[in-house]
Amino acid sequence: MTSGIRRTGIEKTMKVVLLISALASVLIVVLIFLFTMKEAMPAFREIGVWKLLSGTTWRPGNGEFGILAMIAGSGLVTLGAVVIGVPLALCTAVFLSEIAPEWIVRIVRPSIELLAGIPSVVYGLFGMVVIVPLIRTIPAPGNAGYGLLSASIVLAVMVLPTIANISEFAIRSVPRGYREGSLALGATKWETISRVMIPAARPGIISAVVLGLGRALGETIAMIMVIGNSVVLPTAITGNPLSIFLSRARTLTGNIAVEISYATGVHESALFATGVVLFVLIMLVNSSARFLLNKGAH
Amino acid sequence: MNKRSRTQIAAFGMFWLAGIVAVLIMAFVVGYIMVKGLPGITPEFFTTSPRGGLSGDGGIYSTIVTTFYMIVVTLAFAAPLGVGAAIYLSEYSGNTDKRIIRKLVSIARFGVETLSGVPSIIFGLFGYALFVTAMHFGFSILSASLAGACLIIPVIIRTTEEALKSVPAGYREGSLALGANRWETTWKVVLPAAFRGISTGILLSAGRIVSETAIFFVTLGGSYRVPHSLMSGGRSMALHVYYLAMETRAFDKAMSTAAVLVALIVVMNLTINVITSKIATKQG
């Protein structure tokens, strides 16, 4: 009888302990939000939200804290990565789900898994010794190789696995009946893929791209290593507007990482404010991806 | 040949090209790191610590020790919490009519999803504010591990939940029908059956700690010495690559360290794949 009471006691205790563990993630999210907000408040108060967001100069020594250049840097490098990486990732996803024979899949998929596992600092190093010197050969005044284009290329490879994996899964989840129905009507394989399979998988594919976007915005170390880190609003360095990608830049993430260890006072607070902006941006991106995924499920 | 089949050939050519390019990128990145890095890897490279200063000389001994500490301490925090959370979400949350519990479960799920989308530099910033500064742990293995734990908790929860879900319902019913309660069933039947799956999740998380740089860049301090306690600062191998490349410009040493790092990740991936395929054959 006593052992029965003891057993019930353990059961009840464990239930509470496990519930608390389950709620730990929420607690961490709340703590992160509160702490970052609390530390950012002085900056928001003293500099002003609008001035912080729209200011183009970041000179902590002079008390100037505008992060527009970093917002532009993060935005442009992500755009570049999307333009380079998304077509490759989507084509790979279609290849793996619809076209490649089984033995090819067994080569390609582990390769992509490995790409996903390579540490970002290794990508950064690879960018510094391979991509940057390559970009430096583009003849343009002031082109040092370090800049948005190098960073976009590195980032494109880094988000490739995320986008390819989720898209492949989305295409594979399309009911087999759709494929058979289309082929039975005399559609070619390609017509079936382009007119039935991809449209049916579209919500999943879009959310894959959006999740990739979120990852790109959050990348830190590899960006610091190849983007040049200058706090300037990126501009075209020659007459060609595309040469804006040869410009050096700094990302929101890089701004935090590079300066936090020695910043004090309003400067430190402004870096936390940078974190809040990044956090909000990524939450928006991720929740829209989740929204699209759920919409696709119904 | 008609236009429709020509279009198909062109499109398929493009997809084959994409698949080949993806493999070539992997082969080029890994191959380049290995070819440039392996020549510098000698036994001394593993047994000596970095010389420090601006020379870039020395090996990676202390960084291996720090990486090892980071894995152990981070998992000590994250694994019990993550596995516990997953057990609650998968084993306990289903059989309740209480509205408050259901509400708590959906809040918990939201927390996990949000956490898994937070970029690592935010964990770094948070760790810097809370552990390094507010709690006065300083730049230390303790601060860095606590911040790192936030990164891997969602990973452990997700993989553990998957492992628990793959345990056949019959196991639970069998145990419950013999008069075992929920916890006894979980502890004695479900967890052992899900052990392999959970261990791949733990291994995956260890890999994330090995790879992570941004969090530790702002919480671990970067000392190149061998850490002697939880309160010591240090630098993991990944962080060492960063300092070698960015501060001392010792690219050959950076390449060698990166090669060790990539080799370690490959071994971990292979181990995970072996365990996973064993699970598959066991269940198939």
Next chain:
Amino acid sequence: METEVTRMQAEDYSLFYGKFKALNKINIKIPSNRITAFIGPSGCGKSTFLRSFNRMNDLIPSVTTSGTVFLDNRDVAKEDVVELRKKVGMVFQRPNPFPKSIFDNVAYGPRLHGTKNRSDLAVLVERSLRQAAVWDEVKDDLHKSGMSLSGGQQQRLCIARAIAVEPEVILMDEPASALDPVATLKIEELMNELKKNYTIAIVTHNMQQAGRVSDYTAFLLTDENRAGNLIEFGSTKQIFTTPSDSRTEDYISGRFG
């Protein structure tokens, strides 16, 4: 039987999944503008055989065949598969409308095969939906998703989709097995209408259905090696009343299967 025109034909046709023989030397002539039913216990290969007529088995990499299947006396293996499937339409066991509008579902095939003009398509869509006896129920909702219809309507939409490419033959793989009795009856009535213009081959596990709708019946059964054999083929009336093979009689009278 001698007076019928043969539309499709199999000659010593065998099919293998890897090393496993699933169909054994089948010989049959499918008459034009008639409904031919394939019956037999599950696993006898009747669905696999049906899918040989439009080469849907090509999708399974391990499948190999011997012997020949003809459409209008031409070997289907030598036909362009896209052209073949245009001539030999198929309706599946589960209704499988695409996640597109009703209009786009029906217009899918004609668009592929070159009809681009919107008004031509509109005419074709209406005619197909009318032939499939679903027009009156959907004519005001052509822009709605095909998935929003009931199961029976979805299946008739799929029949309309198959008709829209103007095939010669329609293959039906247990087209009513996922439907309720009322919807089933509608499909059966529809088949009787359709045979005026099309040759129909249907697989069914429901003997009453075969008896009700078909003109000819083929009975398949697995042999001791689990390979499907054609046991008997004849007019439905003859198969159901005076089968010449004792195994057919056993199956018809419900002694096994």
